[in-house]
Amino acid sequence: MFCLSGPFLFQLCRRSSLDDKNNKRKPMNHSPQSARPVSIMRRFLDSEAAGGITLMAAAALALIVANSPFAQTYFDALHLYIGPLSLAHWINDALMAIFFLLVGLEIKREMLDGQLASWPNRMLPGIAAAGGVILPAIIFAVLNHDNPAKLRGWAVPSATDIAFALGVLSLLGSRAPSSLKVFLATLAILDDLAAVVIIAIFYTAEISMPYLGAAFITAAVLFVMNRMDVVKLLPYLISAVILWFFVFNSGVHATVAGVVAALMIPLKPAPGRPDDMTSPLHKLEHALAKPVAFIVVPIFGFANAGISFKGLEASVLGDTLTLGILLGLFLGKQFGVFSAAWLAIKTGLAEKPMGASWVQLYGVAILCGIGFTMSIFIGLLSFPSDLMQTETKIGVLSGSALSAICGYLLLRAARPDQSAANPLWKADESPEAKNFGRFLCVFHFASYIASTYCTERLQAASSLLRRSSLEFALPGLLKRLIPRRFRAVETEIPVVRLHGAIMTGGTSLRPTLSLASTAGILEKAFADKHAPAVAISINSPGGVPVQSRLIYRRIRDLAVEHQKKVFVFVEDVAASGGYMIALAGDEIIADPSSIVGSIGVVSASFGFPELLKKIGVERRVYTAGSNKVTLDPFQPEKAEDIERLKALQLEIHATFIDMVKERRAGKLGDNPDLFSGLFWTGTTAASLGLIDGLGDMLSFLRKTYGDKVKLKLIQPQRGLLGRKLSGIGMDSGSVEPAQIAAHLGDGLLCVAEEKAIWARYGL
Known part of the structure; x- marks a missing residue:
C-alpha cells in the first residue's frame, strides 16, 4: 500500500461470424503451479x-x-x-x-x-x-x-x-x-x-451436381446455425460429417x-x-x-x-x-x-x-x-x-x-x-x-x-x-x-537494482529510492546499444506514490526510446509502490516466496493534542484560508479533514488500479480482493495474473537469450569514503560535518518511517 507521507475466405469467415466481430480473446488465467512433478511424457507433449x-x-x-x-x-x-x-x-x-x-x-x-x-x-x-x-x-x-x-x-x-x-x-x-x-x-x-x-x-475431379448441391445446402445449414447463435458443438459436428459425405461424392x-x-x-x-x-x-x-x-x-x-x-x-x-x-x-x-x-x-x-x-x-x-x-x-x-x-x-x-x-x-x-x-x-x-x-x-x-x-x-x-x-x-x-x-556472441544484459523504500528527502549518508537517485543508473543501463533488454531487480515495500510513478514512467520512456525489452525480477518484496515500478516490465518474474501486490493507499501520522494539554503547551497557528491547516497533528481531528483525505486516497488508488489494468491487460484474475490492498506470495500472484512467472533472473535470461548470457550490474555513483549510493546522489560536492549534523534529525525520521513501511510485510 502507498504511504501518503509527503489488431474471398476472410470475408466468408467474417460474414459467418458477425457475432464475433468485436470479440477479443483474452489469455486464460493460469492456475497455480502444481506441486506434483510433471512427467517427462507430459513435458514432451506440451513442447x-x-x-x-x-x-x-x-x-x-x-x-x-x-x-x-x-x-x-x-x-x-x-x-x-x-x-x-x-x-x-x-x-x-x-x-x-x-x-x-x-x-x-x-x-x-x-x-x-x-x-x-x-x-x-x-x-x-x-x-x-x-x-x-x-x-x-x-x-x-x-x-x-x-x-x-x-x-x-x-x-x-x-x-x-x-x-x-x-x-x-x-x-x-x-x-x-x-x-x-x-x-x-x-x-x-x-x-x-x-x-x-x-x-x-x-x-477437383468430375463434378456431381446433385451431391455438390446437397453439400451447399448442408453448408447453408451450418451458416444458419452460426447466425442463430447455436453454440453447442454436437450439431456442427454431425453436420460436418454429412457435409464430408456429400463433398466426397461430389468430386471436390x-x-x-x-x-x-x-x-x-x-x-x-x-x-x-x-x-x-x-x-x-x-x-x-x-x-x-x-x-x-x-x-x-x-x-x-x-x-x-x-x-x-x-x-x-x-x-x-x-x-x-x-x-x-x-x-x-x-x-x-x-x-x-x-x-x-x-x-x-x-x-x-x-x-x-x-x-x-x-x-x-x-x-x-x-x-x-x-x-x-x-x-x-x-x-x-x-x-x-x-x-x-x-x-x-x-x-x-x-x-x-x-x-x-x-x-x-x-x-x-x-x-x-x-x-x-x-x-x-x-x-x-x-x-x-x-x-x-x-x-x-x-x-x-x-x-x-x-x-x-x-x-x-x-x-x-x-x-x-x-x-x-x-x-x-x-x-x-x-x-x-x-x-x-x-555470428553468435555472448549476450550481455544490464541489471539495475532498485532496492529500498520509495521516499524523498534522502541525504548522501542515507540515500532513498526516488527518481533523483535512480535516473542516472537507468539512463546508463538503457544506453547500452548491444543489449537487447534491461533487467531490473526490485526489492521494495513501496512508499511515496509520486516517486513510484515517476520511476515507472522513466523506465517506460527509456524502453520505448531505446527499443528494449524490460524484465523485472522480484526479490523479497514488490508491494505497493514497488509493484507500481514492477509494472514497467514487459514481463514480471518473482520467487515463489516473494511478497507481491498491496495495491492500495495508506496514510499514517501521529496526533499530539492530548500530550500538549498535559504538559501545558499552547500551539498558536495563524492562517489565511479556511482549509490551510488540515490534519495538523497538534490539533484534534476534524471529520471534514478525514473525508478530504479519503477522497484524495481514492483518487490516487484509482490511478494505481488503472495502471495495473493497462499493463496487465488480459492477464488479471477475477479475485475481488485484487485491489483491496492485500498482498500475496509469488505463487499466488502468478495465478492472479499479477506476475508472468516464477523463477530467478539468471535462469530466466539464460532460457530467453541462451546459456552464454552475461549479467552486467550497473553500478551507482560512489559517495563519501567510496560508499555506494543508490543513484546519482542527493548532494553534490563533499560532505561537511555541519551537513551531517543538519541532516541527522531528518535521517532518524527517514529510518523510522522506512522501518515502519517494511514492518507492514513482516520484514
Missing part, C-alpha cells in the same frame, strides 16, 4: 517441437519398414479395402479431413482474433507466403513445361509443413526470437490457406469439407460465459490439437512416407519431376519467401520481425522449404501413377531434409539483431552485409545451373559427401562463411 518430432519419427519409421522384410505387409495393409475405400484412401480422404478441420479453425481464429486480425499484421507473412507459393511453382513449371502429366504437380513444392518447420525452429530455443516463431507460424497458416484454395480449384476433394465446416463454427462464447476461450471454436480447436498432432498427422506420414528403394534406379534422382520438387522446395521457397519479405520491408509495406536479423529471417525462409504433409498430399492428388508418386515423395523428402538441415545450421550460427536504433529494425548497410547478400544471389544462381544441367556431377558429389565425414564440419564451415558481425 513446441513435439508435433514435428513425432512426424519425423513416423516418416523415418515408414522408410525403415518400407525397406525391411515387413515391406510387403506394409504396402498390402495400405491397399486393404475397408468398405468402399482402401486403408490409404480412408487416411487421405477421411482422417485428413480432421486435419483440415483443425487448419480451418486456426485460419478463422487467426483472421478474426489473432495475428491475422489486422492488415498490418497480415502484410509481411502474406507477402512472404505469396512469394513462397509463386516462385517454387515457376521453378517446377520451367523444368516440366514440356510434359503435361508432370506439370499437373506444379503446386507440390508450394506448401510448408507447419509442424516440421516450427519443430525445427523450436530446437533452437532462445536463439530464435519469438517474433520469428510468430512470423513462421502465421506464414504457414497462410500457406495452408493457399493450399486449400489450390486443392479446391485445381484438383473431401478435405475441403473440413475447412468449410470450420469456418462455420462460432468464435463467440456460450451465453453467460464471458470468456471467449469457452467458445465452440476454441473448445474444438483445443480438443483436436493433440489428436491431430500426435495421431492424425503421424498416421498420414507413416502411410505416405514409405518409399521402397529396392529396384529404384538412380536416374529417378535426376528426373525433372523429382528435381522440380526438390529445387522448388529448397531454392524456390527460401528465395521466394525471403525476396518477397525483403521487398515488403524495404518498400515500407511491412516491418521486419522485432529482434531478428536479416540472416535469421533468411534462415526461417529456408525452413519454409519443409513441405512434408501438404506437399505429399497434393502430390497424391496430382499423380495417379505409382512411379510418379514415388518420385514426388523422394523430391519432397529430399527438399524438406535439405531445408531443415540448412535452415537449422544457418539459424544456429547466426546471432539476433541487437540494433536498437529504431522500431523498424532497419537493415545493416555495412559492406559485410552487402557482401553477404551478393553471396546469397550467386549461391542461388549457381545452385540452379548446377542442379539443372549437372545432375550426374551433383549425384557424385552427394555420394562423396556421404562417404566422408564432412557433415561433421558443416556447422563450423557455415559459420566461417558468415561475417563476424552476424
Whole structure:
C-alpha cells in the first residue's frame, strides 16, 4: 500500500461470424503451479517441437519398414479395402479431413482474433507466403513445361509443413526470437490457406451436381446455425460429417469439407460465459490439437512416407519431376519467401520481425522449404501413377531434409539483431552485409545451373559427401562463411537494482529510492546499444506514490526510446509502490516466496493534542484560508479533514488500479480482493495474473537469450569514503560535518518511517 507521507475466405469467415466481430480473446488465467512433478511424457507433449518430432519419427519409421522384410505387409495393409475405400484412401480422404478441420479453425481464429486480425499484421507473412507459393511453382513449371502429366504437380513444392518447420525452429530455443516463431507460424497458416484454395480449384475431379448441391445446402445449414447463435458443438459436428459425405461424392476433394465446416463454427462464447476461450471454436480447436498432432498427422506420414528403394534406379534422382520438387522446395521457397519479405520491408509495406536479423529471417525462409504433409498430399492428388508418386515423395523428402538441415545450421550460427536504433529494425548497410547478400544471389544462381544441367556431377558429389565425414564440419564451415558481425556472441544484459523504500528527502549518508537517485543508473543501463533488454531487480515495500510513478514512467520512456525489452525480477518484496515500478516490465518474474501486490493507499501520522494539554503547551497557528491547516497533528481531528483525505486516497488508488489494468491487460484474475490492498506470495500472484512467472533472473535470461548470457550490474555513483549510493546522489560536492549534523534529525525520521513501511510485510 502507498504511504501518503509527503489488431474471398476472410470475408466468408467474417460474414459467418458477425457475432464475433468485436470479440477479443483474452489469455486464460493460469492456475497455480502444481506441486506434483510433471512427467517427462507430459513435458514432451506440451513442447513446441513435439508435433514435428513425432512426424519425423513416423516418416523415418515408414522408410525403415518400407525397406525391411515387413515391406510387403506394409504396402498390402495400405491397399486393404475397408468398405468402399482402401486403408490409404480412408487416411487421405477421411482422417485428413480432421486435419483440415483443425487448419480451418486456426485460419478463422487467426483472421478474426489473432495475428491475422489486422492488415498490418497480415502484410509481411502474406507477402512472404505469396512469394513462397509463386516462385517454387515457376521453378517446377520451367523444368516440366514440356510434359503435361508432370506439370499437373506444379503446386507440390508450394506448401510448408507447419509442424516440421516450427519443430525445427523450436530446437533452437532462445536463439530464435519469438517474433520469428510468430512470423513462421502465421506464414504457414497462410500457406495452408493457399493450399486449400489450390486443392479446391485445381484438383477437383468430375463434378456431381446433385451431391455438390446437397453439400451447399448442408453448408447453408451450418451458416444458419452460426447466425442463430447455436453454440453447442454436437450439431456442427454431425453436420460436418454429412457435409464430408456429400463433398466426397461430389468430386471436390473431401478435405475441403473440413475447412468449410470450420469456418462455420462460432468464435463467440456460450451465453453467460464471458470468456471467449469457452467458445465452440476454441473448445474444438483445443480438443483436436493433440489428436491431430500426435495421431492424425503421424498416421498420414507413416502411410505416405514409405518409399521402397529396392529396384529404384538412380536416374529417378535426376528426373525433372523429382528435381522440380526438390529445387522448388529448397531454392524456390527460401528465395521466394525471403525476396518477397525483403521487398515488403524495404518498400515500407511491412516491418521486419522485432529482434531478428536479416540472416535469421533468411534462415526461417529456408525452413519454409519443409513441405512434408501438404506437399505429399497434393502430390497424391496430382499423380495417379505409382512411379510418379514415388518420385514426388523422394523430391519432397529430399527438399524438406535439405531445408531443415540448412535452415537449422544457418539459424544456429547466426546471432539476433541487437540494433536498437529504431522500431523498424532497419537493415545493416555495412559492406559485410552487402557482401553477404551478393553471396546469397550467386549461391542461388549457381545452385540452379548446377542442379539443372549437372545432375550426374551433383549425384557424385552427394555420394562423396556421404562417404566422408564432412557433415561433421558443416556447422563450423557455415559459420566461417558468415561475417563476424552476424555470428553468435555472448549476450550481455544490464541489471539495475532498485532496492529500498520509495521516499524523498534522502541525504548522501542515507540515500532513498526516488527518481533523483535512480535516473542516472537507468539512463546508463538503457544506453547500452548491444543489449537487447534491461533487467531490473526490485526489492521494495513501496512508499511515496509520486516517486513510484515517476520511476515507472522513466523506465517506460527509456524502453520505448531505446527499443528494449524490460524484465523485472522480484526479490523479497514488490508491494505497493514497488509493484507500481514492477509494472514497467514487459514481463514480471518473482520467487515463489516473494511478497507481491498491496495495491492500495495508506496514510499514517501521529496526533499530539492530548500530550500538549498535559504538559501545558499552547500551539498558536495563524492562517489565511479556511482549509490551510488540515490534519495538523497538534490539533484534534476534524471529520471534514478525514473525508478530504479519503477522497484524495481514492483518487490516487484509482490511478494505481488503472495502471495495473493497462499493463496487465488480459492477464488479471477475477479475485475481488485484487485491489483491496492485500498482498500475496509469488505463487499466488502468478495465478492472479499479477506476475508472468516464477523463477530467478539468471535462469530466466539464460532460457530467453541462451546459456552464454552475461549479467552486467550497473553500478551507482560512489559517495563519501567510496560508499555506494543508490543513484546519482542527493548532494553534490563533499560532505561537511555541519551537513551531517543538519541532516541527522531528518535521517532518524527517514529510518523510522522506512522501518515502519517494511514492518507492514513482516520484514
